[in-house]
Amino acid sequence: MNKILLIIQREYLSRVKKKSFIVMTLLTPIIIAGFYGVAIYFSIQGISGTSNKIAVVSENKTLLEKLPSSKNRNYQYVDQSLKEMKSSLKNGSYDYVLYLPDFDLNHPEGIQLLGNKQAGLTLSSKISDDIEELIRNQKLKTSGIAQEELDKLKTSVDIDTKKISDTGKEEDSSAGASTIIAYVSGILMFMFIMLYGVQVMRGVIEEKTNRIIEVMISSVKPFQLMMGKIIGIALVGLTQFVLWIVLTASISTVAMKMLVNDKDLKESAMQASVQAKKMPSAQVAAANTPGIGNIQKSLANLELTKIISVFIFFFIGGYLFYSALYAAIGSAVDSETETQQFMFPVMMPLLFGYILSLSVITNDPYGPMAFWLSIIPFTSPIAMMVRLPYGVPDWQLMLSMGLMVIGFVGTVWVASRIYRVGILMYGKKASFKEMIKWFAYKN
């Protein structure tokens, strides 16, 4: 036991002390925070910031109303011809020129947006939304509906989803919140297993190619060496993840404070919701903005402690399950280039589980596919985490966790039998047939 601790200590310290580890640990949060910072900065700037001055040249005789200006779209009707306006575009008094020809309301054709620069996708779709609304209002009016009636027609719908729990209590739930948690935990699980599982394999290959392996196993049992390595690297991974989360959170908080003050943020949120109410046709805004409050409420309502503890369980279980297989692969080869043929079958179920979980389960979290993926140990670490926020019956969770334990005990056992023979085989081309033979060897 003492020897395993020594091995864990070495595996852990030798990795944590590496320059690449320190650089990666410090750099990743800065990159992530920077990325988010830039994204947030621009999304706020995008709403409140740059205003586009748009000259409207209208030859249309049926449209009685004018296009209403909004924060970033300032429409100004001009009495000049399109030709004249084209030249005034060049001297920069307007950003764009919108040309509305005399079209039939049922077939609005020939509308043009001219500018010195290509209008962005959002801007051009917003402008076309504006025109569509104008035309619709015009049509409604000509069919004799009063303005008040029109105003009444604009309603913003916000569905408040509630889940009836087993006890019959109504709980706030949100498909949005569940999906966010499902995605984040699914991705984290996949990344962790991939990144650190491969590190276990590299470590084993390193010991083999360095030829230190025989020195080591004259002092310790192969099983101790393998487990020590697996646990040591798991701790490295956990350390890195915790540091990433702490650093990212603190850097983003500081960066947020520096980039935007609270007033701006509140204002932009208000504006967003005002805009959304103004334009029911702008689907994205309408769906998102009123929902934010709901998502926050439901995040609090989801059983976070349960999710976190189950996450840690599958985090460790899934990692042990796969890293043992990676250790076995590492023991069977002489160099990393030879690992390809073995890596593929090990990665397949993981990748399969990842893709199916994020596509099928998030759409149908209670279906048979979701059930089986979250029960079978090959895919359960990812699939169960994706399912969990939507609610999983306790017996299924227990079954899945039980099978996970059996699963990793099983792979660790199989892997250690292959490992103990594999690490002493130099220059022998390993195959699956060979590995099965090794598995069958007596001590």
Added chain:
Amino acid sequence: MLSVNHIVKQYASHRALDDVSLTVEQGKIFGLLGPNGAGKTSLIRIITQITAPDSGEVIFNGKRLNSDHIAQIGYLPEERGLYKKMEIGEQVLYLAKLKGLSTAEATKRIKYWFEKLEMGSWWNKKVEDLSKGMQQKVQFVATVMHTPELIILDEPFSGFDPVNADIIKNEILELNRQGSTFIFSTHRMESVEELCDHIALIHQSKKILDGSVEAIKQEYRNNTYWVEYEGTLQPAETPFDIRETEQHKNMTRIKVQLKPGQTANELLSVLLPQVAIHRLDEVIPTMNDIFIEKVKQKN
């Protein structure tokens, strides 16, 4: 101190060891010889408990070999290496602690050995910065520093220049004087003759020769002598087999094999009246000769 009894080890289609028995006495240097692939490494791996035999047993100090004995055995494998990115001091410390030494005790001993082998300044160096010979020295220290009762060295001199090989040889002899028993596996027969008290020869999974170096050499004497003389010898009058003749100016050198029962005195009595004898040596076979002869015989 160590006896190996009727060991059999079978790999899938290949029998690596076939009923091999041998005894290593306390305080001796035991040479384990054999051509490549004979089964030496398989046997050593069984003694170091890396693998287990299919049948047979190993007795260490009167007890069946078990995991308590790991700390009493030091093993320098032929395929050896170190963690490239680790610092030397830290690495040897790690290996020593795995053998059961405390940090304080291990540090003290590493300092002693590093001082002794002029490696004092190496503590903070990384393995990848050392030459191959330097790495071998580190490995030697890691093998012997927990003062094991039994030290197994597989090709210990490969990679050493003559100066360092000599330093290591002297360390082996000194450890031996202090009571360590050695098993020594090598192809280099001259080092066997210099160091070993006892040898066993393994060939094609079987032990084909076992005995003290003295006794084996005696056994392989075949009554052959080198004679150097001045003058002319009438071959017709010499009742011996002359195997080789060399002529250097007026000095002649012949290799003579006597018939069983004949002695050097009889040879001299024939030669004395005819020529002036400068030198007479008995040809003692080298371990190299015996090795080659034995292995060829079996093939």
